[in-house]
Amino acid sequence: MSFLPNNATVGQRLRAAVTSPNSGVVSVIVLVCIFATIKSSVFISVNNGFNIASQMVFILLLALGMTIVLISGGIDLSVGSVMGLCAGVVAKLMIDGVPMVIAMLLAVAAGAGLGMVNGLIITKLGLPDFVATLAMFGVARGLLYLWTAGTPFLDYMTDTYFVIGGLRRPLGYLTVPIIVALVATLIVAVTLRFTPFGRHLYGVGSNSHGAMLSGVSVPRVRLLAYVCSGLLAGVAGVLLAGQTTAVAPDLGTGYEVYAIAAAIIGGAALSGGRGRAIGAVIGTLTLAVTANAMNIAGVDPTWQQVVTGLILLLSVVLDRASTLLRSRVVQIPIQPVAATTAATAR
Amino acid sequence: MWEIMSSRSTDAALLVDDQDTGPQGSVVLEARGAGKRYPGVIALDDVSISMRRGEIHALLGENGAGKSTLIGILSGITEPDSGEIIIDATPIKFSNAAQSQSVGITTIHQEQTLAPDLTVLENIFLGRELRRGSLLGRFLLDERAMRKRVEHLVEEFGLTAEDLRRPAGTLGALKQHAAQILKALAFDARVVILDEPTSGLADHERMSLFENMRRLRDRGVAILWVTHRLDELFGLADVITVLRDGRNVATVDPGTQTPDSLVRLMVGRRRSAVADNSSQARGTRWSGPEEEILRLESVSRAPLVRDVDLVVKRGEILGIAGIAGAGRTELARIILGADRADKGQISVNGKQVRIRNPRDAYNLGIAIVPEERKTQAVLGDFSLAKNISISDLSRVTRAGMIIDRSAERKLANVYVRDLEVKTSGIQQKIRNLSGGNQQKVVIARCLFTRPALMIFDEPTQGIDVAAKNEVYRLIYEFVDAGGGAIVISSELPELLRVSDRIVVMREGRVAGEVAAGPAQSEDERSDRAEVIMALAVRSSS
Ligand SMILES: Nc1ncnc2c1ncn2[C@@H]1O[C@H](COP(=O)(O)OP(=O)(O)OP(=O)(O)O)[C@@H](O)[C@H]1O
Ligand SMILES: [Mg+2]
Numbered sequence: 001m002s003f004l005p006n007n008a009t010v011g012q013r014l015r016a017a018v019t020s021p022n023s024g025v026v027s028v029i030v031l032v033c034i035f036a037t038i039k040s041s042v043f044i045s046v047n048n049g050f051n052i053a054s055q056m057v058f059i060l061l062l063a064l065g066m067t068i069v070l071i072s073g074g075i076d077l078s079v080g081s082v083m084g085l086c087a088g089v090v091a092k093l094m095i096d097g098v099p100m101v102i103a104m105l106l107a108v109a110a111g112a113g114l115g116m117v118n119g120l121i122i123t124k125l126g127l128p129d130f131v132a133t134l135a136m137f138g139v140a141r142g143l144l145y146l147w148t149a150g151t152p153f154l155d156y157m158t159d160t161y162f163v164i165g166g167l168r169r170p171l172g173y174l175t176v177p178i179i180v181a182l183v184a185t186l187i188v189a190v191t192l193r194f195t196p197f198g199r200h201l202y203g204v205g206s207n208s209h210g211a212m213l214s215g216v217s218v219p220r221v222r223l224l225a226y227v228c229s230g231l232l233a234g235v236a237g238v239l240l241a242g243q244t245t246a247v248a249p250d251l252g253t254g255y256e257v258y259a260i261a262a263a264i265i266g267g268a269a270l271s272g273g274r275g276r277a278i279g280a281v282i283g284t285l286t287l288a289v290t291a292n293a294m295n296i297a298g299v300d301p302t303w304q305q306v307v308t309g310l311i312l313l314l315s316v317v318l319d320r321a322s323t324l325l326r327s328r329v330v331q332i333p334i335q336p337v338a339a340t341t342a343a344t345a346r
Numbered sequence: 347m348w349e350i351m352s353s354r355s356t357d358a359a360l361l362v363d364d365q366d367t368g369p370q371g372s373v374v375l376e377a378r379g380a381g382k383r384y385p386g387v388i389a390l391d392d393v394s395i396s397m398r399r400g401e402i403h404a405l406l407g408e409n410g411a412g413k414s415t416l417i418g419i420l421s422g423i424t425e426p427d428s429g430e431i432i433i434d435a436t437p438i439k440f441s442n443a444a445q446s447q448s449v450g451i452t453t454i455h456q457e458q459t460l461a462p463d464l465t466v467l468e469n470i471f472l473g474r475e476l477r478r479g480s481l482l483g484r485f486l487l488d489e490r491a492m493r494k495r496v497e498h499l500v501e502e503f504g505l506t507a508e509d510l511r512r513p514a515g516t517l518g519a520l521k522q523h524a525a526q527i528l529k530a531l532a533f534d535a536r537v538v539i540l541d542e543p544t545s546g547l548a549d550h551e552r553m554s555l556f557e558n559m560r561r562l563r564d565r566g567v568a569i570l571w572v573t574h575r576l577d578e579l580f581g582l583a584d585v586i587t588v589l590r591d592g593r594n595v596a597t598v599d600p601g602t603q604t605p606d607s608l609v610r611l612m613v614g615r616r617r618s619a620v621a622d623n624s625s626q627a628r629g630t631r632w633s634g635p636e637e638e639i640l641r642l643e644s645v646s647r648a649p650l651v652r653d654v655d656l657v658v659k660r661g662e663i664l665g666i667a668g669i670a671g672a673g674r675t676e677l678a679r680i681i682l683g684a685d686r687a688d689k690g691q692i693s694v695n696g697k698q699v700r701i702r703n704p705r706d707a708y709n710l711g712i713a714i715v716p717e718e719r720k721t722q723a724v725l726g727d728f729s730l731a732k733n734i735s736i737s738d739l740s741r742v743t744r745a746g747m748i749i750d751r752s753a754e755r756k757l758a759n760v761y762v763r764d765l766e767v768k769t770s771g772i773q774q775k776i777r778n779l780s781g782g783n784q785q786k787v788v789i790a791r792c793l794f795t796r797p798a799l800m801i802f803d804e805p806t807q808g809i810d811v812a813a814k815n816e817v818y819r820l821i822y823e824f825v826d827a828g829g830g831a832i833v834i835s836s837e838l839p840e841l842l843r844v845s846d847r848i849v850v851m852r853e854g855r856v857a858g859e860v861a862a863g864p865a866q867s868e869d870e871r872s873d874r875a876e877v878i879m880a881l882a883v884r885s886s887s
Binding site for chain 1: 421423442443444446447453455457458459460461462463464468469471472473474475477485486487529
């Protein structure tokens with residue numbers, strides 16, 4: 001995203017750093033960390049870093065899917081419910097004696113399938129993204145309630161599942177959920193950056209009519225975006241069931257809000273066309289770090305919500321400001337016929 | 347890429363260079379009896395057209411004649427109600443743009459197809475990305491190959507290698523337009539369709555586009571080309587098809603035609619008066635006091651506008667000339683309050699003012715017909731009537747709050763009639779109008795606010811010959827009644843014709859001023875044109 005020539009001066013580089021995407025958010029994280037370190041000595045410790053990472057993974061997986069959907073110009077309100085339902089699928093199947101691997105695959109497939117239903121409703125029936133996924137939000141949650149009959153699924157954990165859920169850690173701090181989240185981030189990053197599908201996502205979100213005229217199959221791209229989101233929610237559900245050791249009917253409630261917040265803090269635009277995998281990481285990190293800092297500092301939970309909301313605002317505002325600054329910085333080189341004169345005239 | 351045509355993929359050579367699909371002049375693509383209806387209009391009625399290898403086929407017609415509809419059908423965007431498309435003597439049905447592309451048809455559409463958030467390079471290849479060769483690589487983009495493919499074309503169209511890496515949305519309208527054209531030239535197509543590619547291009551860019559069109563023709567590509575500028579046709583088009591009211595009225599050899607005869611074909615007997623020059627003269631000029639409407643003093647906004655001084659008086663049309671990036675549109679944006687000036691003073695009617703946003707400008711009586719109508723001016727889902735009244739609802743409200751629909755309709759109808767907007771009714775959604783007719787509605791909206799100063803940024807972009815004169819007439823009427831106008835245009839002949847004075851901008855500064863005005867001889871005109879060009883591109887200061 002940087003337009004700097006190779007021979008840029010230090011000043012130019014500095015300015016580019018300040019105005020690069022997400023710089024606003026990164027500075028928020030740094031500020032919170034400094035604040036928290038001053039307030040308490042536990043903040044910067046390996047253990048605490050690990051805590052933050054464990055909290056992050058589920059939101060991160062959802063935020064990655066959300067970023068994909070947001071880039072394509074949509075929104076997915078159903079991810080929290082879908083994640084909960086998929087957790088229910090693994091738990092129930094394992095209780096019923098289905099082998100773990102198959103149960104997990106089925107759960108992930110269920111997530112992708114629900115995403116596909118979202119996508120089909122939107123592309124085939126032409127319902128607005130908001131409405132379709134809001135309906136799925138309710139339906140998936142309702143199904144889990146009906147299925148559990150109000151009481152959590154219990155007693156499905158196996159030894160391997162403890163490892164997968166990250167409760168047992170043969171590799172030390174590198175738990176399975178963290179590995180999965182890292183791999184997912186990498187895959188999403190590569191997909192967005194280096195594949196035609198990724199390119200089409202940005203194209204559709206940025207100008208869907210133009211993309212259609214250019215020969216992109218817009219409905220297919222949008223459908224696939226929701227399938228990705230559902231699939232990632234399925235993966236998150238499988239891991240979450242392993243961590244909670246019980247699937248309560250309200251498992252994953254409210255996660256869609258975190259996922260959207262994380263994606264937007266990370267630079268994804270509700271209007272489509274913008275967003276990056278690393279942004280989802282940064283956004284999730286921001287949420288997790290601040291929540292954690294507030295816990296340590298003993299901030300009242302009700303206030304924590306207020307602060308989280310303010311951080312969302314602050315990071316978006318900062319990003320806006322840096323975009324404005326950037327638009328001025330970047331426009332400097334006008335190259336009419338007399339490019340050389342323009343350069344020397346300054 | 348060529349799966350659809352797999353049965354004939356042997357002769358449908360991918361690369362045009364070593365094409366052996368037939369001699370120059372054999373028919374590549376053909377539409378037979380194509381028809382398309384929309385509620386209230388027959389957009390296309392039994393139109394047949396054939397395109398041959400190595401031939402530039404010009405498609406002419408008034409706004410709303412059906413040109414873009416025909417192109418939509420050939421490029422797989424629009425499904426015809428009747429008729430068939432024949433490629434290499436085989437009938438084929440397109441259900442989307444990708445299929446049309448896959449048989450070697452490349453289209454530049456009239457409307458904006460760039461995705462503002464993608465870089466120019468990404469835009470050029472959107473939908474047809476080049477992939478790496480290896481087995482796994484098929485899923486990966488080949489950035490280097492894409493860059494290489496367009497590198498040599500970039501500079502010809504006023505872009506730089508740097509521009510390729512910028513988001514398209516950060517470029518000015520001209521560069522965006524250049525990017526659209528590269529979208530077509532980057533591929534080895536058998537048929538290239540260009541819907542008004544030159545509207546809004548500066549002269550040297552048009553020349554390099556024509557150069558490229560010739561080059562494609564020599565390589566055996568068939569080109570279908572829509573334009574409203576008849577002066578471009580001669581010497582370039584090999585054959586001309588004229589559409590009128592959705593029907594193919596003539597397919598002729600340009601050698602047998604003159605601009606006048608073409609206009610007569612386009613408009614029919616109905617309005618043949620427009621072809622003669624008498625209706626273009628300016629009426630009685632404003633004879634009131636010589637007041638300044640607008641004065642700019644050393645207005646700057648780094649880096650695009652620097653120390654600009656300007657005056658517009660009552661009853662005067664000030665032309666602004668300059669090449670792409672000279673800061674003309676940026677200056678207009680400052681006057682309109684869309685961007686804030688860093689320094690300098692703006693006075694309106696002799697009083698110093700601060701214009702912080704377009705609302706302020708409106709209150710001061712300043713209106714603009716913007717350069718990019720699709721993104722800046724048209725409210726696509728609104729009806730024509732609502733689009734016209736939106737900027738000044740006070741004219742159609744009662745008691746200051748309730749919109750009087752019938753008054754709105756009545757007033758809107760007046761403008762629609764004056765500007766000869768082709769529509770099935772003023773309740774039609776504006777997005778369903780043809781491109782040129784949308785432009786007319788935008789002009790109508792500005793006139794509707796009864797401003798004191800109007801800024802026209804490329805006012806006749808995409809407007810047909812007859813309607814162009816109509817637009818000029820409206821500008822004249824407006825200033826002769828005491829208004830002031832600024833006209834920004836890349837068409838020098840147009841500027842020379844409508845302006846009283848022309849200010850030339852270069853690199854954000856005023857480079858000089860040239861007197862213009864009507865009643866000039868041809869020689870005088872070309873002299874002035876030369877002076878302006880010299881001012882606009884002179885490289886040392
Ligand atoms: N989607 C649509 N719905 C209804 N009417 C339409 C639609 N698209 C085009 N039309 C109508 O079809 C007619 C032909 O339009 P078309 O865009 O083909 O004209 P054109 O020759 O390209 O004109 P221009 O020179 O202004 O671009 C117009 O009257 C237009 O209003
Ligand atoms: Mg058209």
